[in-house]
Amino acid sequence: MAKTGKLSINSENMLPIIKKWLYSDRDIFVREQVANACDAITKLKKLEGAGEFTAPEGNEYEVRVEVDPEEKTLSFIDNGIGMTAEEVEKYITQIAFSGASEFLKKYEGKTDADQIIGHFGLGFYSAFMVADEVHIDTLSYLEGAEAVHWESDGVSDYAIGAGERKERGTKITLFINDDCLEFCNEYKIREILGKYCSFMPTPIFVKDVSRAADKRREEDFVPEERRAESPVNDTEPLWTKRASECTDEDYKAFYRKVFNDYREPLFWIHLNTEFPFSLRGILYFPQINTEYDALEAQIKLYNNQVFIADNIKEVIPEFLMTLKGVIDCPDLPLNVSRSALQNDGTVKKICEYISKKVADKLGGMCKTDRENYEKNWDAISPFIKYGCIRDEKFADKMGGSILFKNLDGKYLTLKEYADEHGLKAGAEEKPEDASENEKPEAEKEEEKDVIYYVTDPVKQAQYISMFKSGGRDAVILKDKIDQPFIGQLEQRNEKIKFARIDSELSEELLSEEKVGEDEEKAISEAFTKALGGDGVEVKASNMKDSDVAAVITLSEEERRMQDMMKMYGMSDTSLYKGKTTLVVNAAHPLAAFVRDNGDSEAGRLVAKQVFDMARLTHEGLSQEEMTEFIKRSNKVLEMIAGK
Numbered sequence: 001m002a003k004t005g006k007l008s009i010n011s012e013n014m015l016p017i018i019k020k021w022l023y024s025d026r027d028i029f030v031r032e033q034v035a036n037a038c039d040a041i042t043k044l045k046k047l048e049g050a051g052e053f054t055a056p057e058g059n060e061y062e063v064r065v066e067v068d069p070e071e072k073t074l075s076f077i078d079n080g081i082g083m084t085a086e087e088v089e090k091y092i093t094q095i096a097f098s099g100a101s102e103f104l105k106k107y108e109g110k111t112d113a114d115q116i117i118g119h120f121g122l123g124f125y126s127a128f129m130v131a132d133e134v135h136i137d138t139l140s141y142l143e144g145a146e147a148v149h150w151e152s153d154g155v156s157d158y159a160i161g162a163g164e165r166k167e168r169g170t171k172i173t174l175f176i177n178d179d180c181l182e183f184c185n186e187y188k189i190r191e192i193l194g195k196y197c198s199f200m201p202t203p204i205f206v207k208d209v210s211r212a213a214d215k216r217r218e219e220d221f222v223p224e225e226r227r228a229e230s231p232v233n234d235t236e237p238l239w240t241k242r243a244s245e246c247t248d249e250d251y252k253a254f255y256r257k258v259f260n261d262y263r264e265p266l267f268w269i270h271l272n273t274e275f276p277f278s279l280r281g282i283l284y285f286p287q288i289n290t291e292y293d294a295l296e297a298q299i300k301l302y303n304n305q306v307f308i309a310d311n312i313k314e315v316i317p318e319f320l321m322t323l324k325g326v327i328d329c330p331d332l333p334l335n336v337s338r339s340a341l342q343n344d345g346t347v348k349k350i351c352e353y354i355s356k357k358v359a360d361k362l363g364g365m366c367k368t369d370r371e372n373y374e375k376n377w378d379a380i381s382p383f384i385k386y387g388c389i390r391d392e393k394f395a396d397k398m399g400g401s402i403l404f405k406n407l408d409g410k411y412l413t414l415k416e417y418a419d420e421h422g423l424k425a426g427a428e429e430k431p432e433d434a435s436e437n438e439k440p441e442a443e444k445e446e447e448k449d450v451i452y453y454v455t456d457p458v459k460q461a462q463y464i465s466m467f468k469s470g471g472r473d474a475v476i477l478k479d480k481i482d483q484p485f486i487g488q489l490e491q492r493n494e495k496i497k498f499a500r501i502d503s504e505l506s507e508e509l510l511s512e513e514k515v516g517e518d519e520e521k522a523i524s525e526a527f528t529k530a531l532g533g534d535g536v537e538v539k540a541s542n543m544k545d546s547d548v549a550a551v552i553t554l555s556e557e558e559r560r561m562q563d564m565m566k567m568y569g570m571s572d573t574s575l576y577k578g579k580t581t582l583v584v585n586a587a588h589p590l591a592a593f594v595r596d597n598g599d600s601e602a603g604r605l606v607a608k609q610v611f612d613m614a615r616l617t618h619e620g621l622s623q624e625e626m627t628e629f630i631k632r633s634n635k636v637l638e639m640i641a642g643k
Contacts, residue, residue: 002149002161005093026180029130030065030189031196032123033076033172035306037063038202040080040170044141047081053141062231063204065193069184070210072176074131078202079169082140085148088160092124092136092150124172128154130183131174137163138170186213193232196307203231237305239280239326243270255284258300259324263287266376269361271327273353277346283325283358285380302328314347317355317394319387327354352393359397366401366413374411377403385485395492404475407454407464414489421473423449424495448497453477453486455500462617463501466545470509474501483563502618503556505583511542515586523584523591526598530607531582540586549591550584550610552618582611605636 041061047053059079066075083091127134136150147163165171176184183189186208197204207213207229238246238254255265265284272280283299299316301308305328311321315332331346362384365373384402388395403411418425424447452467452474454460467474477486477498486498515523523540531538584591590610597603612629615621621629 002159004157004159026129027183027192028196029126030183030192031306032126033174034063034065034193034197034200034204036123036172037076037078037080037170038200040078040082041202042080044081047141061202063200063202065189065204065206066209067184067186067189067206068210069181069208070212072178072181072184074174074176074183074189075171076174077169077171079167082145082169083138083148084140084142084145085160087140088136088138088148088150093158093160125154127172127174130176130180132177133175135173135175136170137165137173139163139165139168141168190232198233198307199235199237199302199305200233201235201305203235204233205229206232237326239270239282239328240305242272246270251282251284254282255324258326259284259286259298261286261324265324266379267365267372268325269357271354271357277329277331277350277353279327279329279331279350279353281325281327281329283320283323283327283354285376286322286324288322288379298324300326301332302326303332304328304330308332315350315354317351317387317391319383319390319394320354320358322383355387355391355394356397358387359394363397363401366403373401374403377405377411382479382481385479385481389481389484389488395488399492404477406473406475407468408473414493417451417475418449418496423451425449425451425493448495450499450506451475451496452499452501452503453482455482459617459620460501462548463551466509466543466548466551467501469545470506472506472508483560487560497556499556500559502551502553503559504553505541505543505551509544511544511587513542513587515540515542519586519595523586523595526595526603527582527584527607527611530594530598530604531611535580536611537581538584539581540584540591542587543585546585546587548585549588550582550614552614553581553583554618582614584610602639605632605639608632609636 041063044053045061048055061079064075064077066073066077068074131154133151133153137147138150139145139147147165148160149163149165150158150160152158186206190206193204193206238250251268252264255268256262263286265286267285269283270281271283298310299321300310301312301315313321315327315329329350332350333346362373362380381403384398388398388402400413400415403413404417405411406417412420414425417423452472454464454474454476455478457464457476457478464474477483490497520540524538527538528536584594590606594603594607594610598607609629609632612621612625612632615625616629
């Protein structure tokens with residue numbers, strides 16, 4: 001006669017909580033049942049490794065998932081360790097008791113086999129999220145063991161008695177409720193297994209066992225060409241192997257398979273450590289062509305080959321979220337539903353380890369594979385710079401591997417650039433004496449070397465031409481992250497400061513022949529009057545490049561303040577906007593024309609045209625200003641044509 005009883009739980013309301021609130025997604029019950037099945041097999045493998053079990057000849061461990069839409073059932077079958085009646089009572093009816101934890105403690109140190117990934121107990125009871133009734137049929141591996149049958153309606157009652165199972169292992173049958181019949185579909189189950197169980201350590205097979213499916217198979221059967229059944233999972237994913245065992249093609253194939261991205265990754269990092277925690281994984285640097293691509297990036301988190309989640313921020317440094325990859329860490333302190341991390345010092349250490357390994361990989365590439373590193377620099381630099389801003393330790397390790405592209409397209413580290421141009425940033429660090437420390441801030445600022453940069457090579461082409469003709473160089477910094485990044489660089493290196501190429505006109509760009517005071521005044525006043533003097537400061541200088549009529553300059557400090565205000569959503573930057581400075585080339589014929597004809601319509605047209613052309617290479621024109629510029633250009637052409 002079957003024994004009946006009450007489930008041993010701490011509260012009579014525990015099952016409804018498990019069914020409705022413990023797991024955020026109902027489909028997770030599949031992961032929990034398969035994990036338990038793999039767990040049962042892992043336990044038996046451990047006993048086999050410890051010499052306490054001998055597998056029969058031809059034994060092949062596997063997990064089978066059987067779907068029957070006609071009977072509205074879903075079954076999970078393993079040929080693992082099985083359970084005795086006493087073990088079913090202990091591990092199933094006592095919900096909060098972890099059989100896996102006790103088993104590991106007993107056999108600790110006896111074998112190095114795979115870790116146990118599931119727990120009977122709460123994980124098993126996730127089945128009641130979708131099932132009105134659950135049956136267990138199990139037979140222990142122990143010699144002379146008797147089969148056991150257990151069933152429960154999930155309310156809190158259960159029945160246990162003799163079973164009919166003939167084979168070692170466990171079969172769990174879920175009688176799916178009418179609200180969840182979607183889980184009685186073979187393709188739906190395959191989809192869920194693909195999401196959570198693609199890399200579990202035991203082969204998993206899926207089959208529709210309904211009469212209709214059997215009939216279809218009979219009709220499709222070809223005796224001489226019977227198709228071999230294939231598992232839905234890869235039991236030895238690439239991250240479980242040593243890097244020395246993997247080829248480039250292995251890494252690329254794994255990337256395509258996991259992320260459905262057929263663009264080859266730029267490169268990858270294979271993670272493998274056992275101390276002070278166990279962690280394996282592969283991080284890929286993907287090709288990111290658009291900002292949308294970056295949003296699609298993902299890092300998948302596993303626990304002993306069981307999928308947990310995408311992009312758990314506590315484990316992966318924020319700046320590495322743009323990468324793609326897999327991280328498998330059995331030491332993660334997950335909560336009981338595996339949906340979130342518990343607060344634990346291990347998590348911080350794991351995050352720091354991953355950050356360090358990425359920095360080591362990049363630094364090594366910069367030193368030993370510079371050509372490939374430079375080839376990929378433009379693609380990877382935004383996330384590296386962001387990482388330096390967010391993580392001071394990462395910035396320390398990456399400092400010597402940050403590259404800057406100069407006007408000739410050459411990639412240089414900050415030290416290489418400084419050495420090439422005789423800047424202080426390239427000099428060896430020297431201890432400062434007391435007198436140096438006592439220097440006022442203003443004097444220290446004057447001693448800083450300036451590194452000029454370009455944000456838009458097209459708009460700033462005129463300035464670039466002037467720099468090159470004057471024998472000057474600059475670096476190209478055109479990403480949004482570059483502005484806060486150079487601010488951090490200036491804080492970390494007091495010997496340098498950055499200035500945009502159009503922030504000032506250095507002495508090297510000006511002609512040795514100075515403009516006379518009267519000439520400078522006449523040109524400035526003529527342009528100021530023609531332009532209406534609205535927020536425009538006009539200066540006149542002789543420039544080396546005779547083709548340049550005028551340029552606009554805006555101090556670096558004012559530009560950065562405006563950029564910061566825009567970043568914080570302050571559209572009206574006029575609250576902090578110094579006068580725009582128009583520097584007119586006194587040696588250019590147009591300067592003399594405006595000087596002599598400033599009061600005429602032609603003089604005013606030329607002055608405004610010179611000003612707008614300078615703005616086009618500096619900040620651009622608004623839609624209305626561009627329309628006016630085109631109209632004015634037509635008038636100038638008509639004047640030239642004599643119409």
